[in-house]
Amino acid sequence: MRWRPEEFSVRYNLLFPLYAHLPPGLGYRLAGHQAGFFRQKRAEEEACIRDQMLGAFPSASGQQLGAWLDDYYRMVEQEALDAWYLQRQPIGAIVELQGFAAVEQARRQGRRVLLTGGHFGRYWMAGPAMRALGHTTGTITRDGGDENIHGLHPAEYRYRLFKLQCLRQALGGPFLVEGDDLRPLYKALNNHLIALIFDVPYVEAHKGVVTVKFISGTIDLPAGIYRIAKKTKAVIAPFFMRDLGNGRVRAEFSALLDPFDYDETALMGLLAGQLEQRIRESPGHWWLWPALPLLRSSNNNEPGRKNFASGREPLAQPDY
Template sequence: MRWRADDFSLRYNLLFPAYAQLPPRLGYALAGQHAGLFRRKRAEEEAVIRTQMQGAFPAATEVQLAGWLNDYYRMVEQEALDTWYLQHQPIQNLVDLQGFEAVAQARRQGKRVLLTGGHFGRFWMAGAAMRAQGFTTGTITRDGGTTNQHGLHPAEYRYRLFKLQRLQQALGGAFLVEGDELRPLYRALNDHLIALIFDVPYIEAHKGRVTVNFISGTIDLPAGIYRIAKKTKAVIAPFFMRDWGEGRVVAEFSALLDPNDYNEATLMGLLAQQLEQRIRESPGHWWLWPALPLLRSK
């Protein structure tokens, strides 16, 4: 097959498809090793991440910062490789679930459940593991439109569509495009778990934000997940990923939250507190370091 220069990607066209034919331990190790090669092309982004990490943790040493940045870019490459391993490996070889029984019990009782987290770790892998236990998951996504409205490189745009297709196959739930009306979301909650990562600006977010404490300061978060949960009589299930190394991860579920027990500021503050705890344990596994200035309260 021949590719146009602007449509070719060494990672997406050659490396990841090849790695996915290997045992996961080896494939993910190779993805982690080549992270440094592609990281050099993102020097400006790395500088921003380093600045944000240093501002959040002013006592961090250069050795710690270097380790966190290595973790971050290794995660980026391994998360991309997940897209291929979803098809080639039994998911139980890659993902474990801890604390998921509360979610399963809620669904068996007919309750609607919203999954949430804070863009921490390789979080999509949790959905594939839940599917293996008989629970389909849907979400609202920025991708999936018919045009490249975010101006991505052609190879990156093509990969995003491919990833979205693979995730839909693996997770089995309704994937709704951000900006569309939310009625289908309410209906989908009857049949699927729905993931709303709380810092994604879905439509409801524009109706109000709340300011919460977060790592040496505050951030403004959209309270849409609280409002949707309350309106649809759903409970909220926070979960966060822990990296066990060699490509394996575990999805750790916190206690279910009933929005009727909180106001929106308190609930969003609790979610931010749980996220901060995970970030302090593994700073390099949070995706949104480059976006932290946008989240900080004005």
């Protein structure tokens, strides 16, 4: 019988707050070391990720798959710790920016800018680094509701609300919940960078997706980034995170994209190609391995599918 209440979490209530009082290099190393323990509680999820990695890279050895999975679960723990370090440490001790000058120049010229990426690495850490240079960032999120409608573990749900609060304070821009009126977002582009990280489309709402090539097959991606950019005459700034070790990351920005130079399939295909390149370099740093079947166009319309990536039905309920 458990003696602790269901809302209590060893990770969220004890370990991460403790690590956040340590120098970042040490704190992130400790978070990475604990990944092995909490990973044991997520055997079903790990098997799913392994299967998806092997399906994408059939020539991968068992040793390679093991290393990629180690990277993945280390990233999960370190990304969770980010929320606490945002409140305590100078952001420059954790994250750096590369290629951001093009975004700054676009803003000086009065251009609107949409930031985007493909759920690769600890991508939210780019926002506080941009804030340190005077650029606030807003976004659209699938979290943030007043009720736990996705059926998450209570500790996980409370952590997500806490993380969202930390990000709002650190990024400084408006946060909208997916499905809300987009007009405030259009207006916010005048004063803020807006991050739209392309994600898995909802199974029950497949309008507005495009099919593009991706890792020896195709995937379906929502083209909302392209449409919003074109409607608001914004340029698109893709960025991806590179892990530098000991908790440090670098946000690497690609060349700015003008939506008027592409149709929606070509632009989303270009973004998918950039994401694929990063995945091939570091397979363990992509968050959406469990959801790859939902992205594959041949599977997207199967009845009864659940959107694991959005938290609708977690693959496992670990001991938090």
